[in-house]
Amino acid sequence: MTDFEPKIITFLCNWCSYGAADLAGVSRFQYPPNMRVVRVPCSGRISPKMILAALRKGADAVWVSGCHPGDCHYIEGNYYARRKFTLLKELLEYQGIEPGRLHFSWISSAEGVKFAQVANDVIAEVKKLGPAKHFIKKTPGEIAA
Amino acid sequence: MINYTENIRKISSDLLKSGKVDVVIGYKSGTLPGVNEPFLAKTPEDADKLVWDSQCRLNLANYLTHRKDKVGIVAKGCDSRNINTHIVERRISREQVTVIGVPCTGMTDKTRLKELAGGDILTLTEAGGKITVKTAKGEKTADKNDLLQDNCIRCLHRNPVINDIPAADPVPEVNTTRNNDAIEKIEAMSADERWAFFDDLLSGCTRCYACKNACPLCYCPTCFVDESRPQWVGKGDDPVDVRTYHTLRAFHCAGRCTDCGACEAACPMNIKVRLLTGKLEKSCYERFGWEAGMTSDVRPALDTFTTHDPEEFIK
Numbered sequence: 001m002t003d004f005e006p007k008i009i010t011f012l013c014n015w016c017s018y019g020a021a022d023l024a025g026v027s028r029f030q031y032p033p034n035m036r037v038v039r040v041p042c043s044g045r046i047s048p049k050m051i052l053a054a055l056r057k058g059a060d061a062v063w064v065s066g067c068h069p070g071d072c073h074y075i076e077g078n079y080y081a082r083r084k085f086t087l088l089k090e091l092l093e094y095q096g097i098e099p100g101r102l103h104f105s106w107i108s109s110a111e112g113v114k115f116a117q118v119a120n121d122v123i124a125e126v127k128k129l130g131p132a133k134h135f136i137k138k139t140p141g142e143i144a145a
Numbered sequence: 146m147i148n149y150t151e152n153i154r155k156i157s158s159d160l161l162k163s164g165k166v167d168v169v170i171g172y173k174s175g176t177l178p179g180v181n182e183p184f185l186a187k188t189p190e191d192a193d194k195l196v197w198d199s200q201c202r203l204n205l206a207n208y209l210t211h212r213k214d215k216v217g218i219v220a221k222g223c224d225s226r227n228i229n230t231h232i233v234e235r236r237i238s239r240e241q242v243t244v245i246g247v248p249c250t251g252m253t254d255k256t257r258l259k260e261l262a263g264g265d266i267l268t269l270t271e272a273g274g275k276i277t278v279k280t281a282k283g284e285k286t287a288d289k290n291d292l293l294q295d296n297c298i299r300c301l302h303r304n305p306v307i308n309d310i311p312a313a314d315p316v317p318e319v320n321t322t323r324n325n326d327a328i329e330k331i332e333a334m335s336a337d338e339r340w341a342f343f344d345d346l347l348s349g350c351t352r353c354y355a356c357k358n359a360c361p362l363c364y365c366p367t368c369f370v371d372e373s374r375p376q377w378v379g380k381g382d383d384p385v386d387v388r389t390y391h392t393l394r395a396f397h398c399a400g401r402c403t404d405c406g407a408c409e410a411a412c413p414m415n416i417k418v419r420l421l422t423g424k425l426e427k428s429c430y431e432r433f434g435w436e437a438g439m440t441s442d443v444r445p446a447l448d449t450f451t452t453h454d455p456e457e458f459i460k
């Protein structure tokens with residue numbers, strides 16, 4: 001599995017983690033290019049539908065990152081998100097999705113170093129798991145909308 | 146059961162006569178024995194058609210959504226919690242509803258009834274805690290308690306939690322501790338076994354959506370299954386689409402499901418969809434100490450938060 005390069009769909013909050021990714025880039029902190037970034041207005045915007053859609057289309061993992069509790073641009077979006085993620089993670093793992101396929105983090109826009117670190121950790125964990133096995137829709141019937 | 150029925154009829158006809166309500170939502174005997182159907186009694190004469198026995202599986206809170214008139218509603222323990230949820234979610238106002246609370250001793254499981262009968266049920270009678278079914282081949286009797294639905298076996302709140310006019314004295318609660326055996330059995334499997342278990346569980350699903358239609362929580366004007374831009378879930382019977390449907394449906398009920406069992410009672414394929422909603426119910430309790438529908442003024446688990454919610458899984 002050494003040459004396996006996972007595709008990781010990464011949902012980043014516009015107000016913090018997206019900035020952190022930018023900062024990591026500008027500061028030339030190294031992390032491999034396995035992320036496919038989707039910018040969202042808030043971690044609270046993430047619906048389980050989106051996470052499942054990523055898995056269905058073949059993502060090897062999903063990583064969602066938002067602002068630290070107390071720092072949400074919309075005051076409390078990430079608190080709601082935290083509850084949602086708690087339940088979604090438990091429901092998906094209960095159905096047989098490996099814990100290493102779903103990642104969540106709080107990264108502020110000043111934490112470029114933390115961003116690169118978490119990115120490296122996530123990639124390492126997913127590489128260990130190998131390509132996704134479950135929840136991938138294999139039939140070609142689904143035409144992109 | 147007879148006096149339950151008589152009390153319900155009397156209370157309903159009084160309510161309708163006095164004009165306190167415009168309609169009473171209750172059950173009447175269905176076209177098939179062993180399956181009561183929802184019924185809207187609009188006149189005192191209608192009220193005489195109302196019945197109560199152990200075949201009232203559907204959750205009547207489902208018929209409250211967006212009603213504009215004054216409604217009386219017959220409610221067992223779980224229905225009453227869904228009425229609370231409806232009030233919290235503003236599907237109906239507290240002032241509009243008069244709850245005729247029925248202390249419940251459980252509903253029979255349709256599959257267990259069928260197994261008992263061993264053929265098409267021609268008549269079903271219930272007396273003194275026993276159920277008797279008659280088929281073309283003969284008659285069989287069993288204890289009602291041996292025929293209960295899975296959710297009724299583990300029920301913690303048989304007495305309605307919101308109750309304006311009790312139809313009978315409270316019944317003793319039979320359970321004091323949460324029984325999560327079915328969920329824990331699955332949790333104990335390996336990840337791959339769990340994946341395979343659910344593939345197998347859902348393999349018979351025809352996507353008829355009876356489970357969703359029977360559920361009082363599913364009232365969105367456009368359900369995610371009908372969304373097309375983007376399309377979050379394919380329409381067919383592809384196992385991943387089926388899994389997506391069930392995962393999202395269960396998730397939409399998270400923190401709101403009262404484990405009334407209407408979904409399983411409605412499923413023509415006998416799919417145990419409560420194994421998904423049940424996991425979320427368990428998680429809500431363990432993570433947030435939350436039990437759905439116990440009051441009419443607290444927002445459900447996913448519509449609220451505390452600053453110290455658990456987050457050990459977040460990096």
Ligand code: SF4
Pocket residue numbers: 204359360361362398401402403404405406407408409419422
């Ligand atoms: S999901 Fe099923 S058990 Fe839960 S409230 Fe809906 S019908 Fe009842």
Ligand code: SF4
Pocket residue numbers: 349350351352353354355356357411412413414415416418
């Ligand atoms: S009622 Fe049964 S067959 Fe119909 S969609 Fe639900 S689980 Fe599938």
